[in-house]
Amino acid sequence: xxEGDLQNPVVGPRVVADNQYPxxxxxxxxxxxxxxxxxxxxxxxxxGNVWTISTAAAGIAIATSVGIPATAANxxxxxxxxxxxxxxxxxxxxxxxxxxxTAVTGGFAWYLSANPTGITSSGVQARNNKTFVKGGHxxxxxxxxxxxxxxxxxxxxFRQFGGGFPGALAAGTNSTLEETEEDIVLGPNNYLGLYAVxxxxxxxxxxxxxxxxxxxxx
Amino acid sequence: MDIQNPIVGPRxxxxxxxxQLRAGRTAELIxxxxxxxxxxxxxxGNIWTISTAAAGINATTVVAAGVSAARCIVGLYNPTSDTNLFxxxxxxxxxxxxAVTGGYVWGSVASPTAITSTGQLGVxxxxxxxxxxxxxxxxxxxxxxGITTTVLFRYIGGFIAGTIAAGQNxxxxxxxxxxxxxPGCFLGVFVAVAGTNTTATGSLSWAEIPA
Numbered sequence: 233x234x235e236g237d238l239q240n241p242v243v244g245p246r247v248v249a250d251n252q253y254p255x256x257x258x259x260x261x262x263x264x265x266x267x268x269x270x271x272x273x274x275x276x277x278x279x280g281n282v283w284t285i286s287t288a289a290a291g292i293a294i295a296t297s298v299g300i301p302a303t304a305a306n307x308x309x310x311x312x313x314x315x316x317x318x319x320x321x322x323x324x325x326x327x328x329x330x331x332x333x334t335a336v337t338g339g340f341a342w343y344l345s346a347n348p349t350g351i352t353s354s355g356v357q358a359r360n361n362k363t364f365v366k367g368g369h370x371x372x373x374x375x376x377x378x379x380x381x382x383x384x385x386x387x388x389x390f391r392q393f394g395g396g397f398p399g400a401l402a403a404g405t406n407s408t409l410e411e412t413e414e415d416i417v418l419g420p421n422n423y424l425g426l427y428a429v430x431x432x433x434x435x436x437x438x439x440x441x442x443x444x445x446x447x448x449x450x
Numbered sequence: 451m452d453i454q455n456p457i458v459g460p461r462x463x464x465x466x467x468x469x470q471l472r473a474g475r476t477a478e479l480i481x482x483x484x485x486x487x488x489x490x491x492x493x494x495g496n497i498w499t500i501s502t503a504a505a506g507i508n509a510t511t512v513v514a515a516g517v518s519a520a521r522c523i524v525g526l527y528n529p530t531s532d533t534n535l536f537x538x539x540x541x542x543x544x545x546x547x548x549a550v551t552g553g554y555v556w557g558s559v560a561s562p563t564a565i566t567s568t569g570q571l572g573v574x575x576x577x578x579x580x581x582x583x584x585x586x587x588x589x590x591x592x593x594x595x596g597i598t599t600t601v602l603f604r605y606i607g608g609f610i611a612g613t614i615a616a617g618q619n620x621x622x623x624x625x626x627x628x629x630x631x632x633p634g635c636f637l638g639v640f641v642a643v644a645g646t647n648t649t650a651t652g653s654l655s656w657a658e659i660p661a
Contacts, residue, residue: 244465245484245576255468256453261460262472264481267490271627274536280661289515289552289642292478307637325626329608331551359603362534362632364558373618403612404549406619410607412626422523438552438642440604442628 248258263399273324276444282305282324283358285310285373286440292376293332294428294435297432301343301427303386305379309340310441313351313372314378320446322373326426328393332409338429339395340409340437342416343387345423351381361442370445374425386438387425395429420448456480475644488538492655497538500524501653502589506545507590509648515602515640521593522557524654525584525638527565528631530627535585535631536657540639543604544620546649554622554650555598556629559636564596565649575655584658585631585648588638597636633661645651 241264243256243257246255254351257265264316276282287310292299297306309328314321328340345351355372394409401407418424456473463469472480491497502523507513512521523542528535542554568584573579587592607622614620631637639652 240468241471242467243455243463243467246551257484258463258469258484260463260465262457262463262469262479263460264471265484266481267484268487270657271490271536271538271630273626274534274630274657274659276534277628278534278659284627286555286602286604289555290601291551327605327607329553329605330581330610331553331608332611334620340524359558359601361628362630362635363603364560364603364635364637370532401610404613404614404618405609405610406607406622407610408622410608427537433604438605438608442604442626 242361270436275359280360280362280450282361282442284361284442284446285358285371285375286290287376287438289438291436291438294432294437296431299428300431301387305381307376307379308374308425308427309376309437311374312418312438312441312443313370313423314420316361316421318420319370320448322444322446323416323418324414324444325412325442327410328426328437331436333435334397334400335398335404336428336430336432336435337398339427340393342390343425343427344390345383345385346425347389347421350378350382351423353378354400355381360411365402372444383421387423393426454523467640475561475588495576497575497655497657498583499575499653500570500589502590502651504651506651507648509571509641509645509650512593513640514553515600518597518599520597520600520640521590521653522588522638522640523590523650526631527657528633528638529586530660531582531633533584533633534659534661536659537629537654537658538625538627539655540606542639542650542652543613544650547646547647548613549611550607550641550643550648551611555590555601555604555640555642556606557638557640558603559600561568561634562564562597562636565594565636566596567594569594575654583650584655602642
């Protein structure tokens with residue numbers, strides 16, 4: 233590179249034509265001013281490292297061992313288990329929609345199992361966010377259709393997800409809950425699932441979970 | 451005294467000065483976006499938007515995910531081998547009628563081989579003129595002919611099944627930036643199951659990026 237470029241940022245904006253070699257831009261508290269080439273998730277997705285799991289459109293009827301945490305085999309609404317290894321699983325988007333029924337006290341919550349022993353489930357295949365083809369991921373994903381088997385301790389409540397005021401949900405009410413905070417990274421040998429906190433009669437939900445797989449280098 | 455030697459903490463510096471850059475207390479380089487996240491992409495003319503007509507699309511069987519010859523509310527087919535389509539924003543508004551179980555979803559086809567529709571023209575997000583994109587964009591006005599059966603990829607949102615009352619908020623939106631329609635793939639917005647007397651409007655914005 234010619235002189236006066238990367239090594240000597242200068243405070244304030246300028247107008248620079250394509251193919252020029254500008255001094256980089258700093259701001260008035262000495263931070264480097266940067267611009268995004270694309271949206272935040274483009275690089276991760278275009279490299280084929282992001283997958284999504286979704287429940288069937290008919291939804292998950294919340295009942296004992298389905299959508300409610302338990303020690304014995306139980307189905308999360310959506311969930312993911314990261315087997316021991318060297319991959320982090322970065323949860324980037326989760327959505328839940330109640331379609332019929334009654335809102336329960338406590339709503340919905342993330343439940344986790346840290347270093348669980350004995351999980352034997354193979355889960356179901358998720359779809360890649362670029363190719364839309366099933367499979368190719370390291371995580372063991374759950375879409376409500378199959379249980380997490382072999383765990384010896386019930387998952388514990390990690391964080392509230394959201395919910396409705398307890399009682400019958402009126403027809404036509406927007407019942408969408410979503411989390412896009414990107415602040416959960418599931419390390420090796422950890423389990424995370426989305427559940428209703430309490431059982432409910434006639435409560436039916438659908439949902440999706442999207443995650444990126446990132447090598448830990450360890 | 452430059453990028454090679456950042457110093458921890460803020461200072462107050464005038465335009466035209468050449469400061470030592472700023473580091474944080476855990477040794478990271480402190481940065482500040484010059485503009486909004488999608489400014490560069492948009493200002494370069496690489497983002498387009500497709501929208502349904504204001505009257506909306508009737509959610510009959512032709513807009514349910516999982517059927518062939520589907521009419522999506524909005525959608526994209528990538529016929530190229532050298533371009534990625536990066537979905538930046540989707541908005542769905544149900545304007546009248548009944549909510550259906552399952553709500554609204556992304557439906558995908560991994561490698562459709564027989565799509566013959568060329569779709570409709572999107573509007574560029576900078577020049578506000580129609581066309582100039584490589585994607586085949588769909589706004590519900592025509593069927594995506596030749597498409598094979600779509601699969602339910604991800605939920606966007608929904609309502610308790612039944613009639614939506616007058617005045618209720620019926621807006622669903624997704625701004626997650628985590629969907630790329632790779633070469634040869636199709637992605638569209640559908641209702642999860644067929645609805646009766648359900649009308650939806652929608653818009654979808656996307657960037658085109660060399661693969």
